[in-house]
Amino acid sequence: MKYKYILFDADDTLFDFRLAEEKVIKKSLDYFNISYVDNIVDNFRKINKELWKKYELGEITKENLQVTRFKRLFETLSVDEDPDNFNDYYLEQLASESILINGAEEICRVLSKKYVLAIVTNGIKSMQEQRFNKSTIKQYISNIFISSDIGYQKPQKEFFKYVFEKLEVNDKNSVLIVGDSLSSDIKGGNNVGIETCWFNRYNFTNDKDVKVTYEIKNLYELINLL
Ligand SMILES: [Mg+2]
Numbered sequence: 001m002k003y004k005y006i007l008f009d010a011d012d013t014l015f016d017f018r019l020a021e022e023k024v025i026k027k028s029l030d031y032f033n034i035s036y037v038d039n040i041v042d043n044f045r046k047i048n049k050e051l052w053k054k055y056e057l058g059e060i061t062k063e064n065l066q067v068t069r070f071k072r073l074f075e076t077l078s079v080d081e082d083p084d085n086f087n088d089y090y091l092e093q094l095a096s097e098s099i100l101i102n103g104a105e106e107i108c109r110v111l112s113k114k115y116v117l118a119i120v121t122n123g124i125k126s127m128q129e130q131r132f133n134k135s136t137i138k139q140y141i142s143n144i145f146i147s148s149d150i151g152y153q154k155p156q157k158e159f160f161k162y163v164f165e166k167l168e169v170n171d172k173n174s175v176l177i178v179g180d181s182l183s184s185d186i187k188g189g190n191n192v193g194i195e196t197c198w199f200n201r202y203n204f205t206n207d208k209d210v211k212v213t214y215e216i217k218n219l220y221e222l223i224n225l226l
Helices: 017-031 040-056 062-077 083-095 104-111 125-133 157-167 182-192 221-225
Strands: 005-008 116-121 143-146 175-179 195-199 214-216
Touching: 017 040, 017 083, 040 062, 040 182, 062 083, 083 125, 104 221, 116 125, 116 157, 125 143, 143 157, 157 182, 175 182, 182 195, 214 221
Parallel strands: 005 116, 005 175, 116 143, 175 195, 195 214
Antiparallel strands: none
């Protein structure tokens, strides 16, 4: 058996963040009496994505990211609402949505018999922990590594070095990372010299300068692959 450790990304790899996000944005708008307009979720995602990219590059802090995304969204809507309060409510609601990706529970259950499973995430600590603790996959996962605890984030080498140390990894060839993001998960794997599995649910093209060892469209494919 080649691998001993499987590192899973959390958002949109084990947890259906996209679905939860859409649900919670609508709920938060409603709570703050902001009218829903078409494309609001898409606009939010666009703004959020740009800011996460900056965060991954170490250009902004996570606190900055969290508030700025709503500040910008409200600007596009000409809405005068406190982005800080809105973000607090949004995160609180998001933390209670532990919607799993199709197959995640079964995959974790099956793989946990043969491998050490860990989560590696750049996500927001309070949200990740709450959601993880109430999820059915918790029992199969040995560790959850959150960037803000470590002080480094994916794709930084230091993030992975910390993870390897904690898991007592002796051989990098025994580690596989599974994730949906080319810029954080796959690039991170490349940076630290481990093999990678790109969870490409939406059939994107690999337009980044990264090396993908395996590519899957759904999580069940991992069973045959490993
Ligand atoms: Mg992800």
